[in-house]
Amino acid sequence: MELAFEAVHKRRGDFTLRASGIFGPGVHLISGKVGAGKSTLAALAAGIMAPDTGTVKKNGVSSFTLSLQFPEWHITGNTIGEEILSWGLNAEDVLMRVGMKGRDHDDPLAISRGELKRLHLACICMRKWDLLILDEPFSGLDCRQKQELCRWIGEFRSGILLICTHESHFLPPVDFLWEMRDGVLFALGRVPEALAAWKQAPPLLKSLLCQGILPRNITEDDVREAAWKIRG
Amino acid sequence: MIHLHGIQHRILEIGDLSIPPGHTVVTGWNGGGKTTLLRLLAGLELPKAGSIMFEDRKPGDTECGWVNEFPGRNMLFSLVRDELSSPLRFAHIPCDEVARKVGECAEWAGVSHLLPRRTHTLSGGEQVLTSLATALIGRPQILVLDEFDSYLDHGTADAIDEKILDSGARYIIQCTQNPDLAARADRVLLLSHGRVHAFGPPRDVFSGLERCCYYPPSWRLGRGTGL
Structure with missing residues (x-):
C-alpha cells in the first residue's frame, strides 16, 4: 500500500508546488510555514486537485479520505445528528464519544469551531481508512482534545496517515517526517534520525536538538523526557 | 477599563469583571463560551442581560x-x-x-x-x-482576535504577535489555545462552562494548573533546563 508523488508540479498564481516521494504505511508528519503548500499537497494527495504535470498514484489503497482544515466545509447535514448519519455512523455513539450527548438537534454551523472540529474528527476516526489525510487537525482544539487526538493517532496501526500541521506543543508519535519549504516537498526520513534536519521544528524541540539531545519521538512526553536529561 | 456587569448570554454568566487596557488572553476548554464573550466585546451581539462598557461607550459605538x-x-x-x-x-x-x-x-x-x-x-x-x-x-482602539493564531506556524505567530502588541490598539483581547502565548500576555481570563474560572496575571492564573495541560509548556520544561 502506498501513495506516490511522481515529479508533481502544481501552479496556483505565483505559487508553485513541487513534490516527489512515496508515502508508505505509517504516520507521516508534514510541517511547513504559512503558504508553504501543505494544504495544496493534501488536496493533491486526496485527488480533489489535479497536478499540472506529474502523477499522484494510490497503489493498493481501497479507502481514503481527506479531513479539510476548515471543518465547516464538510457539513452536509442540517443538524448534528444528520451530519453524523452522513458519515454512516450512529449519532448516539459519536455524541457520547465527543461529550456532546443530547445535542443531535443542534445546528452544526452554530456550535464553536473547537466543538465542530472535535465532532468531525470523531466521525473520521470512527471509520477505517487505508489512507487518511488530516489537514491541520489540531487547529481549534483545546489542549485536552489535542492530547486525545494524539492518543488516537498513537494507536493508528494499519494504513497510511498523513498529518499536515504547524502544531508545536501537542504532537503525536510519528514514523516519518516531511517538510514543505517554499512549495517544495522534502523527505527528512524516519523519526528520530530525521529530527536533526527539521528546519521548522517546534522551539522546545529545536532547543534540545541544539544541545545535542535527540528525543525518541516528538510527543509531549518524549520532549519532556529529553529535557529532563539536561536537568540530570 | 472595560466593565462587564451581570452578563447572562447563552452559556455565559459573568457577574462583575473589569479588564484594564493592554493584552488580555481568553482561554479555556472548547465550548466554554470564549467566542460568545469575544462577540459581545466586539459588539457583534448584545447580551440578553447585563451591560458592557468600554470606558464610557458601548461596544457598538467603539471602533x-x-x-x-x-x-x-x-x-x-x-x-x-x-x-x-x-x-x-x-x-x-x-x-x-x-x-x-x-x-x-x-x-x-x-x-x-x-x-x-x-x-x-x-x-x-x-x-x-x-x-x-x-x-x-x-x-481601531479595540482589537478582538478569536484564535487567529491556530492557523499560523509558530514562527509566523510569534512575529505577528509582536507586531500586534505594537499596533497601537489600546485593548487587545485575544482568544488562544497556545498556553505559551497566554503566558506572555498582561493578563489571562480562563473561562470554564461560561463562567470566569480565573482572571489575572499569567503567573497567578496558571499557578494552580501545573498538572493541567493548560500550564505553559515553556514554563514546565524551562525550569532547570535553560530551554
Missing part, C-alpha cells in the same frame, strides 16, 4: 477590529486588495490614501504578495493574516 475564528466567513470581497481596502473605502477615505495605507498594512502583515489573489484561493494562514490586516487597517 473595533475583529478577526473571526472562521476567517473566511468575514470576507466580503473576492480580491484580497478589495478586502483589505474595504474598511477605509466604507469610511470614505480618499482613493490615493487608501492605496497607500493598503500597501503599508499589507507589508506589515506580510501579505503584499497576496494582494492580487482571490480570497477563496487563500490557505487558512493566508486568510487569517488578511483578516488581521483588514481588522487593523482602520487603527
Whole structure:
C-alpha cells in the first residue's frame, strides 16, 4: 500500500508546488510555514486537485479520505445528528464519544469551531481508512482534545496517515517526517534520525536538538523526557 | 477599563469583571463560551442581560477590529486588495490614501504578495493574516482576535504577535489555545462552562494548573533546563 508523488508540479498564481516521494504505511508528519503548500499537497494527495504535470498514484489503497482544515466545509447535514448519519455512523455513539450527548438537534454551523472540529474528527476516526489525510487537525482544539487526538493517532496501526500541521506543543508519535519549504516537498526520513534536519521544528524541540539531545519521538512526553536529561 | 456587569448570554454568566487596557488572553476548554464573550466585546451581539462598557461607550459605538475564528466567513470581497481596502473605502477615505495605507498594512502583515489573489484561493494562514490586516487597517482602539493564531506556524505567530502588541490598539483581547502565548500576555481570563474560572496575571492564573495541560509548556520544561 502506498501513495506516490511522481515529479508533481502544481501552479496556483505565483505559487508553485513541487513534490516527489512515496508515502508508505505509517504516520507521516508534514510541517511547513504559512503558504508553504501543505494544504495544496493534501488536496493533491486526496485527488480533489489535479497536478499540472506529474502523477499522484494510490497503489493498493481501497479507502481514503481527506479531513479539510476548515471543518465547516464538510457539513452536509442540517443538524448534528444528520451530519453524523452522513458519515454512516450512529449519532448516539459519536455524541457520547465527543461529550456532546443530547445535542443531535443542534445546528452544526452554530456550535464553536473547537466543538465542530472535535465532532468531525470523531466521525473520521470512527471509520477505517487505508489512507487518511488530516489537514491541520489540531487547529481549534483545546489542549485536552489535542492530547486525545494524539492518543488516537498513537494507536493508528494499519494504513497510511498523513498529518499536515504547524502544531508545536501537542504532537503525536510519528514514523516519518516531511517538510514543505517554499512549495517544495522534502523527505527528512524516519523519526528520530530525521529530527536533526527539521528546519521548522517546534522551539522546545529545536532547543534540545541544539544541545545535542535527540528525543525518541516528538510527543509531549518524549520532549519532556529529553529535557529532563539536561536537568540530570 | 472595560466593565462587564451581570452578563447572562447563552452559556455565559459573568457577574462583575473589569479588564484594564493592554493584552488580555481568553482561554479555556472548547465550548466554554470564549467566542460568545469575544462577540459581545466586539459588539457583534448584545447580551440578553447585563451591560458592557468600554470606558464610557458601548461596544457598538467603539471602533473595533475583529478577526473571526472562521476567517473566511468575514470576507466580503473576492480580491484580497478589495478586502483589505474595504474598511477605509466604507469610511470614505480618499482613493490615493487608501492605496497607500493598503500597501503599508499589507507589508506589515506580510501579505503584499497576496494582494492580487482571490480570497477563496487563500490557505487558512493566508486568510487569517488578511483578516488581521483588514481588522487593523482602520487603527481601531479595540482589537478582538478569536484564535487567529491556530492557523499560523509558530514562527509566523510569534512575529505577528509582536507586531500586534505594537499596533497601537489600546485593548487587545485575544482568544488562544497556545498556553505559551497566554503566558506572555498582561493578563489571562480562563473561562470554564461560561463562567470566569480565573482572571489575572499569567503567573497567578496558571499557578494552580501545573498538572493541567493548560500550564505553559515553556514554563514546565524551562525550569532547570535553560530551554
